[in-house]
Amino acid sequence: MNTRTLQRAIEAIPTSDGAGVKLRRSLGQTAWARLDPFLMLDHFSTENPDDYIAGFPAHPHRGFETVTYMLDGHLRHEDHLGHTGDLKSGGVQWMTAGRGIVHSEMPQQEQGRMRGFQLWINLPAKEKMKPAGYRDIQADEIPVATLPGGGRVKVIAGTLVQDGRATPGPIQGLSTDPLYFDVELPAGATFAHAVPAGYHAFVYPFEGSLEIGPEGSRRLLKTHSAGVLSDGDSVELTGGPDGSRVILLAGRPLLEPIVQYGPFVMNTREEIEQAIRDYQSGALTAH
Ligand code: FE2
Numbered sequence: 001m002n003t004r005t006l007q008r009a010i011e012a013i014p015t016s017d018g019a020g021v022k023l024r025r026s027l028g029q030t031a032w033a034r035l036d037p038f039l040m041l042d043h044f045s046t047e048n049p050d051d052y053i054a055g056f057p058a059h060p061h062r063g064f065e066t067v068t069y070m071l072d073g074h075l076r077h078e079d080h081l082g083h084t085g086d087l088k089s090g091g092v093q094w095m096t097a098g099r100g101i102v103h104s105e106m107p108q109q110e111q112g113r114m115r116g117f118q119l120w121i122n123l124p125a126k127e128k129m130k131p132a133g134y135r136d137i138q139a140d141e142i143p144v145a146t147l148p149g150g151g152r153v154k155v156i157a158g159t160l161v162q163d164g165r166a167t168p169g170p171i172q173g174l175s176t177d178p179l180y181f182d183v184e185l186p187a188g189a190t191f192a193h194a195v196p197a198g199y200h201a202f203v204y205p206f207e208g209s210l211e212i213g214p215e216g217s218r219r220l221l222k223t224h225s226a227g228v229l230s231d232g233d234s235v236e237l238t239g240g241p242d243g244s245r246v247i248l249l250a251g252r253p254l255l256e257p258i259v260q261y262g263p264f265v266m267n268t269r270e271e272i273e274q275a276i277r278d279y280q281s282g283a284l285t286a287h
Helices: 269-281
Strands: 006-011 013-017 021-025 038-046 056-061 064-072 074-079 084-088 092-096 101-107 114-122 133-137 144-146 152-157 159-162 165-168 179-185 190-194 200-207 210-212 219-221 225-229 234-239 244-251 259-261 264-266
Touching: 006 219, 038 200, 064 074, 064 084, 064 179, 084 092, 084 133, 114 244, 152 159, 152 165, 159 190, 179 190, 179 234, 200 210, 200 234, 210 225, 234 244, 259 269, 264 269
Parallel strands: none
Antiparallel strands: 006 225, 013 021, 021 038, 038 114, 056 101, 064 092, 064 114, 074 084, 074 101, 092 133, 144 152, 152 179, 159 165, 179 244, 190 234, 200 225, 200 244, 210 219, 210 234, 259 264
16 A cells, blocks of 8 residues: 655645635645645635525536535535526535536525535536536435544445445446545544545645544644645545534546636637637537
């Protein structure tokens, strides 16, 4: 076993998006802060309605997937195709923008806590223009496994294997073969899991700090930082002094050129110019 170590930490920076939703951006804060196939990770966490109430009014996407994991709160999603969905605490919306979507993501609460993540995952060139699609996953469809050393794992994508027992998550079989776990660890408890060599992997502690790597050479990662892991065939995560709650992501890199213009992510400049023209003419949503 070659256990992955902490290679680089990308500290989240405060920013805002949509109509003024306050969030923390780690991956994707610059073009150099991506981790193929992961383009961006936004974390929103606030009790103040002024930070979220304006939401994300109608906006387009093309060429990738957006994955929204709601920890606390209620967002209503509507798109130009008439698809609507309610994203409630503990639920996930896995949206494949493909050739184009125009949608809004609006809070359905006027007070209380709003907390969660939006992750952008790239699509391979051959899938960038496929029709848009959704998976709306409710909290009770996400399996939760208890860890023998304390703690638990929610399996959103990929399969958890503990002592030869497999717990598959609801998202399987995508080209990037993503693994998406929400891991809670008491102080000092360790979670070890296989991750295929060659896949890119990172962790993001959103409660408490996290220790990464094998015993004897662990490195501490602060809360609200994306920790990019070295290559290897397994990960070993240990709860920090106050315990940890983290998301662990891994995926098969696409190794293709990335040209991004806001919510359009393609392979060439020409394709971006086409996306802008299609959005302006209405062709982006003419399906
Ligand atoms: Fe969006």
